[in-house]
Amino acid sequence: MPQTIIEKVWKDHIVYEEKGKPDLLYIDLHLLHEVTSPQAFEGLRLNNRKVRRPDLSFATMDHNVPTINRTNITDPVSKKQIKTLADNCREFGVPLAHMDHPDQGIVHVIGPELGLTQPGKTIVCGDSHTSTHGAFGALAFGIGTSEVEHVLSTQTLWQSKPKTMEIKIVGELGFGVTAKDVILAIISKFGVDVGTGHIVEYTGDAIKGLSMEERMTICNMSIEAGARAGLISPDEKTVDYLRGRAHVPEGEEFSALKDKWLNYASDEGAVYDKTLEIHTDEIEPFVTWGTNPSMGSGISSSIPYATDYQESSEQQELKQALKYMDLEEGTPLSAIEIQHVFIGSCTNSRLSDLRQAAKLIEGKRVHQDVRAIVVPGSFSVKLQAEKEGIDKIFMDAGFEWRESGCSMCLAMNDDIVPPGERCASTSNRNFEGRQGAGSRTHLVSPVMAAAAAIHGHFVDVRHMLNVHA
Amino acid sequence: MEPINKLTSIITPLDRVNVDTDQIIPKQFLKRIERTGFGEFLFYGWRFKEDGSKNEDFVLNDPLYEESTILLASHNFGCGSSREHAPWALLDYGFKVVIAPSFADIFYNNCVKNGILPIRLNEETVEILLKDSKGKKNQLSIDLENQTIESISSGRVTFDIDPYWKEMLLNGWDEIALTFQFEDQIVQYEKSHS
Numbered sequence A: 001m002p003q004t005i006i007e008k009v010w011k012d013h014i015v016y017e018e019k020g021k022p023d024l025l026y027i028d029l030h031l032l033h034e035v036t037s038p039q040a041f042e043g044l045r046l047n048n049r050k051v052r053r054p055d056l057s058f059a060t061m062d063h064n065v066p067t068i069n070r071t072n073i074t075d076p077v078s079k080k081q082i083k084t085l086a087d088n089c090r091e092f093g094v095p096l097a098h099m100d101h102p103d104q105g106i107v108h109v110i111g112p113e114l115g116l117t118q119p120g121k122t123i124v125c126g127d128s129h130t131s132t133h134g135a136f137g138a139l140a141f142g143i144g145t146s147e148v149e150h151v152l153s154t155q156t157l158w159q160s161k162p163k164t165m166e167i168k169i170v171g172e173l174g175f176g177v178t179a180k181d182v183i184l185a186i187i188s189k190f191g192v193d194v195g196t197g198h199i200v201e202y203t204g205d206a207i208k209g210l211s212m213e214e215r216m217t218i219c220n221m222s223i224e225a226g227a228r229a230g231l232i233s234p235d236e237k238t239v240d241y242l243r244g245r246a247h248v249p250e251g252e253e254f255s256a257l258k259d260k261w262l263n264y265a266s267d268e269g270a271v272y273d274k275t276l277e278i279h280t281d282e283i284e285p286f287v288t289w290g291t292n293p294s295m296g297s298g299i300s301s302s303i304p305y306a307t308d309y310q311e312s313s314e315q316q317e318l319k320q321a322l323k324y325m326d327l328e329e330g331t332p333l334s335a336i337e338i339q340h341v342f343i344g345s346c347t348n349s350r351l352s353d354l355r356q357a358a359k360l361i362e363g364k365r366v367h368q369d370v371r372a373i374v375v376p377g378s379f380s381v382k383l384q385a386e387k388e389g390i391d392k393i394f395m396d397a398g399f400e401w402r403e404s405g406c407s408m409c410l411a412m413n414d415d416i417v418p419p420g421e422r423c424a425s426t427s428n429r430n431f432e433g434r435q436g437a438g439s440r441t442h443l444v445s446p447v448m449a450a451a452a453a454i455h456g457h458f459v460d461v462r463h464m465l466n467v468h469a
Numbered sequence B: 001m002e003p004i005n006k007l008t009s010i011i012t013p014l015d016r017v018n019v020d021t022d023q024i025i026p027k028q029f030l031k032r033i034e035r036t037g038f039g040e041f042l043f044y045g046w047r048f049k050e051d052g053s054k055n056e057d058f059v060l061n062d063p064l065y066e067e068s069t070i071l072l073a074s075h076n077f078g079c080g081s082s083r084e085h086a087p088w089a090l091l092d093y094g095f096k097v098v099i100a101p102s103f104a105d106i107f108y109n110n111c112v113k114n115g116i117l118p119i120r121l122n123e124e125t126v127e128i129l130l131k132d133s134k135g136k137k138n139q140l141s142i143d144l145e146n147q148t149i150e151s152i153s154s155g156r157v158t159f160d161i162d163p164y165w166k167e168m169l170l171n172g173w174d175e176i177a178l179t180f181q182f183e184d185q186i187v188q189y190e191k192s193h194s
């Protein structure tokens, strides 16, 4: 019987199964960071337990690290959290990319970069955007701290098998439309809880045509549709991306591995519990205007009216969101003025994101009322960008060029949007207060963020690209 | 973790959909390395105004619900970040049960691993309970063993829960200790996959 990649990977990792119980799954890769791990390590210590497979674990510092002046963390609580991770990794033998290590970066950026992320693996991390790694055909999902502790001590997890869902993207992407717009359009169309209880596979020619970095952007936001995980069947692009990476074997071993990887791809005719479709005709550059990622629209449209919704609960939700965002029903999206631009986060901080944004701003200036920052996803992205002179293009235009980390995506460090101000952000969450108490977030693609930085309000990036061509 | 079985309390109605874990516990409180002490920051952005004073309009600040250990919310409760600080904050504040029409997957898991009972009830029942709990004391009795809840407004209804989680909650078991009983299978798996 034809099988989906989801079933294949799941079956390959069952350590123990019994009717009426979740399956005990083996975990191939456990990624850790400073915010969701300290209580788990503390649990090990209290119970006199050890890390079962430090060799299958990898830690980095990303959520709470400064992006300027790394050596001088002024907040004592942050400082302690970062030191705690270093101490825990040393005590339990877990490899760590410390703040000044060349492998450092946002956990979901460095996994693929280092080749730790591979097709057919089960990957977990105490972070909901672990779904990013699904771009490689891995079964990757976020877990809580109790589960982090469970994986540290047993290298397994009890998991009930989620249902499978196919989201098919039909057609080819239009001019100026990016992977970010695709996933924002999907969430806007189907809602923030459409994926609850499911693992999603993204399919269709549009997906096949995307680069690995673009695929990561899509899988990254699966959790924003409520899905447990989101993935894409591996193909030659996946293999090419991984060849030669630090943690990928070479020579014959690689050839064997490659065949194994490609075999994980969903079989022709495999059946999903549910299939949804979206046509690329429906997708233009997107901007969110509300307080969850489904509250967004194409740049050529306006904020909806409450009367556009049938349910009174939806009307109420819209009103609540617009009140927080200080926006009026019916306002054209291009009329929204912004004061901050953030290009970064595990959704859009990879080299291709920075390259695209840099291309757009080359020779232009950031609008006088806008403060714009670029935070590369990893040390290695930063280094490569600097080699290509991308840092200079950004800085010449008036952007700040920072060290890698999560930064303004969740504003745990000093990179904060002040209360009442608006940010065009390439991150993944526009929740109330996400970028700082009282801050207002609009999610966009890197090129849309760059365009907004120059104009001081949202613009249809396709017009700017047209002028360029 | 503390076992949980029977419990009677008034309901705190939180009539909002898609409540994300950034609201349950904002990121500025995630820097601590302990599991305890998060209760005072629960729903911080909604409970307190910018100047730090109490937002009297927010339901948790209504003295009516002071003793409540049951939180009632709308669909997709706990979406967003995987932070387990969210159930830690709920528990530390005093909530032992959360009822909603639907929960985000990771949040649901995080609840049961900390001895919070998450109950999924159909939309209509939640609507009725919400209505009857707003501005008044509406008492609810929960029986996990028999999977029932009983109130004056909604009568007696049953709820579903995975038998594995139920067992875990009823006994307050340490899941890691349980998994250690499968050491042979884990070793076997590792041998055949290396």
Ligand code: SF4
Residues within 6 Å of the ligand: A062, A063, A106, A107, A108, A127, A129, A345, A346, A347, A405, A406, A409, A410, A427, A428
């Ligand atoms: S960049 Fe943002 S979403 Fe990604 S891991 Fe960091 S905090 Fe989470």
